[in-house]
Amino acid sequence: xxxxxxVVLAAGQGTRMKSKLYKVLHPVCGKPMVEHxxxxxxxxxxxxxxxxxxxxxxxxxxxxxxxSEYALQAEQLGTAHAVKxxxxxxxxEKGVTIVICGDTPLLTAETMEAMLxxxxxxxxxxxxxxxxxxxxxxxxxxxxxxxxxVQKIVEHKDASDQERLVKEINTGTYCFDxxxxxxxxxQVSNDNVQGEYYLPDVIEILKNEGETVAAYQTGNFQExxxxxxxxxxxxxxxxxxxxxxKRHMQNGVSLIDPMNTYISPEAVxxxxxxxxxGTVIKGQVQIGEDSIIGPHSEIENSSIGSRTVIKQSVVxxxxxxxxxxxxxFAHIRPESTIGNEVKxxxxxxxxxxxxxxxxxxxxxxxxxxxxxxxxxxxxxxxITVNYDGKNKFLTKIEDGAFIGCNSNLVAPVTxxxxxxVAAGSTVTEDVPGEALAIARARQVNKDDYVKKIHKKQS
Ligand code: UD1
Ligand code: MG
Numbered sequence: 001x002x003x004x005x006x007v008v009l010a011a012g013q014g015t016r017m018k019s020k021l022y023k024v025l026h027p028v029c030g031k032p033m034v035e036h037x038x039x040x041x042x043x044x045x046x047x048x049x050x051x052x053x054x055x056x057x058x059x060x061x062x063x064x065x066x067x068s069e070y071a072l073q074a075e076q077l078g079t080a081h082a083v084k085x086x087x088x089x090x091x092x093e094k095g096v097t098i099v100i101c102g103d104t105p106l107l108t109a110e111t112m113e114a115m116l117x118x119x120x121x122x123x124x125x126x127x128x129x130x131x132x133x134x135x136x137x138x139x140x141x142x143x144x145x146x147x148x149x150v151q152k153i154v155e156h157k158d159a160s161d162q163e164r165l166v167k168e169i170n171t172g173t174y175c176f177d178x179x180x181x182x183x184x185x186x187q188v189s190n191d192n193v194q195g196e197y198y199l200p201d202v203i204e205i206l207k208n209e210g211e212t213v214a215a216y217q218t219g220n221f222q223e224x225x226x227x228x229x230x231x232x233x234x235x236x237x238x239x240x241x242x243x244x245x246k247r248h249m250q251n252g253v254s255l256i257d258p259m260n261t262y263i264s265p266e267a268v269x270x271x272x273x274x275x276x277x278g279t280v281i282k283g284q285v286q287i288g289e290d291s292i293i294g295p296h297s298e299i300e301n302s303s304i305g306s307r308t309v310i311k312q313s314v315v316x317x318x319x320x321x322x323x324x325x326x327x328x329f330a331h332i333r334p335e336s337t338i339g340n341e342v343k344x345x346x347x348x349x350x351x352x353x354x355x356x357x358x359x360x361x362x363x364x365x366x367x368x369x370x371x372x373x374x375x376x377x378x379x380x381x382x383i384t385v386n387y388d389g390k391n392k393f394l395t396k397i398e399d400g401a402f403i404g405c406n407s408n409l410v411a412p413v414t415x416x417x418x419x420x421v422a423a424g425s426t427v428t429e430d431v432p433g434e435a436l437a438i439a440r441a442r443q444v445n446k447d448d449y450v451k452k453i454h455k456k457q458s
Contacts, residue, residue, distance in 0.1 A: 001045075002094075002095045002096050002120075003047045003093065003094065003095030003096070004044055004045060004046050004047060004095060004096055004097075004098065004116075005046060005047055005048045005049070005050070005090055005093060005095060005096070005097045005098070005178060006041045006044065006046050006048070006049045006050070006097070006098045006099075006100065007049075007050050007051075007052065007083055007086045007090075007097060007098070007099045007100070008034065008037055008038055008041065008049065008050070008051045008052065008068070008100050008101075008102050009052050009079055009082045009083070009099065009100070009101050009102055009172075010024040010034045010051050010052055010053055010054075010060055010102035011052045011053055011054025011055060011057075011072075011073040011076050011082055011085075012024075012054070012055060012076055012102075012103075013055040013076070014026075014055075014103070014228070016228045016229040017228070017229060017230060017233070018229075018230075021056075022055050022056030022059060022060065023102075023103055023227070023228075024037075024056075024060065024102035024103055025056060025059055025060065025063060026227070026233055028105045028106075028227075028233070028236045028237050028240050029237060029240045029241055029244060029262070029263070029264060029265055030264045030265070030282050030283065031264065031265050031266075032063055033102060033103055033104075033105040033227060033236070034051070034060060034063070034064065034102035034103075035063060035064060035067075036105035036106070036240075036265070037100055037101075037102050037104060037105060037107065038051065038064055038067050038068055039067075040107060040108055040109045040112070041098065041100060041109070041112070042067065043109035044098065044109055044112060044113065044116075047093075047095065048069065048089060048090065048093075049067070049068045049069065050068065050069045050070070050071050050086040050089045050090070051064060051068040051069070051070050051071075051102070052070075052071050052072075052073050052082045052083070052085050052086060053070050053071070053072055053073070054072065054073040054074065054075075054076050054082075055076070057070070057072060069089060071085040071086050071088070071089060072085065073085045077190065077196060077197050078190065078194070078196030078197035078198055078199070079101075079172075079196070079197070079198060079199035079200075080185055080188040080197035080198055080199040080201060080202065081196075081197040082199070083099055083181070083185060083199055084182075084185050084186075084197075087182055090178055090182065091182055092179075093178050093179075094178065094179065095178050096116065096119065096175050096176065096177065096178065097175065097176050097177075097178040097181055098112060098115075098116070098173070098174070098175045099173070099174045099175070099176070099199065100112075100172070100173050101172035101173070101226060103172075103226050103227045103228065104171065104172055104173065104224060104225065104226050104227070105225075105227065105236055105240065106222060106223045106224070106225055106236060106239055106240060106243070107171070107173060107223055107224060108223060111129065111218050111220070111223055111224075112129070112173065112175075114216055114218070115127055115129045115173065115175055115216040116175055117216075118214055118215075118216040119175045119214060119216075122212055122214040123212060124177075124211075124212040124213055124214035125176065125177045125180040125206050125211040125212055125213065126174060126175070126176045126177070126180070126181070126202065126203055126206050126211070126213045126214070127174065127175050127176075127213070127214040127215065127216055128142065128150065128153070128170060128171075128173075128174050128200075128203065128213070128214075128215045128216070129171045129173040129174065129215075129216055129218060129224065130142050130168050130169060130170060130171060130215045130216070130217045130218070131168070131169055131171050131217065131218050131219075131220070131221040131223075131224045132167050132168055132169070132217070132221060133167055133169045133221050134167070134221075136156075136164075136166065136167050136168075136169045137156060137164075138156050138226075138228065139156060139169035139170060139226065140153045140154060140155045140156065140169065140170035140172075140198075140200050141153065141154050141156070141159055141163050141164065141166040141168065141169060141170070142166065142168040142169065142170060142215060143163060143166065144168075149213075150203065150207070150213050150214070150215045151204065151207060152200075152201075152203055152204035152207065153170045153198075153200035153201075153203050153204075155192065155193070155194070155198060155200070157192075157193040157194060158192050158193050158194075168217065169224075170200055171218075171224035171226070172224075172226055173224070174199070176202070180206065180211065181202065184202055184205045184206055184209070185199075185202060187205050188201045188202060188205065189201070222239045223239075225239065240265070241258075241261075241262060241263075242258070244263050244264075244265055244267075245258040245261060245263060246258075248263060248267075248269055248275075251269070251271060252270075252271030252272060253269045253270075253271065253272075253273050253274075253275065254272070254273070254274040254275065255275050256274065256275065256276050256277055257276075257277040260277040260278055261275050261277060261278075261279055261294075262279070262280045262281065263275075263281045264281055264282050264283055264284075264285065266283065266284050266285070267281045267284075267285040267286070267287070268285070268286045268287070269281075269285075269286075269287045270287060270288045270289035270290070270291070270306060271289055272289050272290045273287055273288070273289060273290060273291045273292070273293065274291075274292050274293070275293045275294055276292070276293065276294030276295035276296075276297075277294065277295050277296075278294060278295045278296035278297075279293050279294035279295065279296065279297050279298070279299075280297075280298045280299075281293075281298075281299050281300075282298070282299070282300040282301070283300050283301040284301050285299050285300070285301065285302055285303070285304070286303040286304065287299070287303075287304045288304065288305045288306030288307070288308070288322065289306045289307075290306055290307045291304060291305070291306060291307060291308045291309065291310075292308075292309045292310070292311075293310050294310070294311065294312075295311070295312065296311075296312045297310050297311065297312060297313050297314065297315075297327070298313075298314045298315070298316075299314075299315045300315070300316045300317065301316070301317045302315045302316065302317060302318045302319065302320065302332075303319050303320070304320045304324075305320060305321045305322035305323070305324065305340065306322045306323075307322055307323045308320055308321070308322060308323060308324040308325075308326070309324070309325050309326065309327075310324075310326040310327055311326070311327035311328045312327050312328040312329050313326050313327035313328065313329060313330040313331065313332070314330075314331045314332065315332040316332065316333055316334050317333075317334035317335060318332045318333070318334060318335065318336040318337065318338065319336070319337045319338065320332065320338040320342075321338055321339045321340035321341075321342065321357070322340045322341070323340055323341045324338055324339075324340065324341065324342045324343070324344070325342070325343045325344070325345075326338075326344045327344070327345075327346065328346055329346050329347050330344045330345065330346065330347070330348045330349070330350070331348075331349045331350070332344065332350050333349065333350065333351035333352070333368075334351070334352065335351075335352040336350050336351065336352060336353045336354075336355065337353075337354050337355065338350070338355045339354075339355055339356050339357035339358070339359065339374070340357045340358070341357055341358045342355055342356075342357065342358065342359055342360065343359075343360040343361070343362055344360075344361055345360075345361065345362035345363050346362075346363055346364070347363065347364045347365075348361045348362075348363070348364065348365045348366075348367070349365070349366045349367070349368070350367045350368070351366075351367070351368035351369065352368060352369050352370075353367050353368060353369065353370040353371070353372060354370070354371045354372060355367070355370075355372045356372055356373045356374035356375070356376060356399065357374045357375070358374055358375050359372050359373070359374060359375060359376040359377070359378070360376070360377050360378065361378040361382065362378075362380065363380040363381070364380050364381050365378050365380070365381065365382045365383065366383045366384060367382070367384050367395075368384050368386045368387075368392075369384065369386040369392050369393065369394050369395065369411065370384050370386070370394065370395040370396070370397065370411075371394065371395075371396045371397070372397045373397060373398045373399035373400070373401065373417070374399045374400070375399055375400045376397050376398075376399070376400065376401050376402075376403070377401075377402045377403065378397075378403045379402075379403050379404050379405035379406070379407065379423065380405045380406070381405050381406040381407075382403045382404075382405070382406070382407050382409070383407070383408050383409070384409050384411060385408050385409060385410040385411060386411045392411075393411035393412040394411055394412050395409045395411040395412070395413055395414075395415075396413070396414040396415070397409070397414075397415045398414070398415060398416050398417040398418075398419070398433065399417050399418070400417055400418040401415045401416070401417065401418060401419050401420070401421070401431075402419075402420045402421070403415065403421045404420070404421050404422050404423030404424065404425065405423040405424070406423055406424050407421050407422075407423065407424065407425045407426070407427065408425070408426040408427065409421070409427050410426060410427060410428045413427055413428065413429070413430060413431075414430045414431070415427070415430075415431045415437070416430070416431055416432045416433030416434070416435065417433035417434070418433055418434045419431045419432065419433055419434060419435050419436070419437065420435070420436040420437070421436075421437045421439075422436060422437065422438040422439070422440065424440045425437055425438060425439035425440050426439050426440070427439050
């Protein structure tokens with residue numbers, strides 16, 4: 001196989017987005033557009049991938065990290081000028097160079113493979129990935145001769161009325177013979193409406209040199225959508241969502257209402273899990289089999305076991321075991337580990353807490369900075385008092401302990417194995433195992449008090 005290289009164009013500001021965020025960093029299903037592009041390109045067994053950065057260079061580099069090498073385009077003079085910046089990385093290399101725009105997030109490795117195949121079969125110096133658009137406005141048009149051979153690409157702004165009728169568009173994805181590309185790119189001029197050096201002009205130059213130029217037309221326009229504004233961004237979001245959701249359904253996950261289910265590209269979900277509407281699954285999430293998630297739940301960077309039910313709740317950066325019941329209206333905050341067969345009920349907040357197997361906090365509790373053993377019952381309204389305004393302290397509740405309703409456990413404090421805390425207690429000292437702690441005022445009944453008061457008042 002020829003050596004393969006890729007150049008990803010990501011230096012533009014993206015003026016049409018009207019955003020403080022650089023265009024290629026706008027997320028589609030939670031992942032920046034340029035990262036979608038780079039991750040797909042990396043499936044092509046590349047010898048080298050160079051991303052052209054300019055606007056927001058540091059942010060783009062931070063996002064992509066080690067996945068790419070970087071060339072800086074200090075001034076954005078057009079797509080040909082952008083590709084030229086990769087010269088120090090690719091000059092003299094023999095092989096094929098794929099050029100992709102950082103704003104085509106739906107493009108798949110399979111389609112790029114199909115383009116590369118056509119390129120090889122035609123023994124071409126350049127192959128363009130084209131598509132047919134219902135509304136081609138804004139895209140470069142593919143101009144073919146009467147015999148059907150590609151002659152050139154004309155940008156929308158430079159096109160004649162006749163040329164604008166053409167519905168076959170340049171997707172902005174190409175592959176080139178590497179040496180030919182860097183030879184002819186020097187000849188591209190900026191004599192056009194936008195005063196930019198257009199990469200598509202390379203096609204006409206090669207053609208005029210008598211070289212073979214090919215085009216691979218994909219039947220899937222959606223995949224080639226170029227995102228230049230927020231309208232296209234929302235379309236990309238929709239198409240990507242449909243693609244992700246279809247994959248999960250094909251893998252045996254039930255989505256009750258796929259239009260209203262939002263799953264990150266990285267999420268892994270086991271079969272027979274059911275996801276109800278209004279659920280948002282963000283980042284690195286794993287969910288086991290036979291679980292029920294939603295309606296209206298948000299799971300972010302967390303792992304969830306099998307046969308677990310999460311309703312109307314939020315789980316963030318945490319680990320939840322098997323056969324767990326969470327919600328409705330629970331909040332599992334970062335660094336929590338919830339064991340198996342646990343119940344976290346309505347209006348319970350858990351933060352940075354280990355919660356042992358079969359333990360329960362069924363109603364209205366705050367459990368933060370705690371180590372809760374197995375088989376613990378936290379009664380309604382139990383609170384770990386973990387913060388003194390400056391520092392956070394640990395509460396330990398050992399196996400089998402029973403915390404009565406409306407108790408405050410003032411950390412640092414330990415409730416020993418099997419101990420009881422009486423309802424309404426404010427516990428400030430350790431409770432030994434098997435003991436009962438009562439930390440509340442003793443009840444006083446004042447007989448006939450009401451009568452006396454009424455008499456005084458009359
Ligand atoms: C480009 C193509 C057009 C094609 C369309 C497909 C050109 C001249 N036009 O138009 O034929 O139909 O993509 O989506 O190539 N960029 C740089 N440096 C620059 C200019 C752009 O890195 O100096 C990057 C941008 O960040 C972007 C990509 O190149 O990721 C494409 O630029 P954009 O301005 O979006 O070009 P389009 O007008 O969409
Ligand atoms: Mg574009």
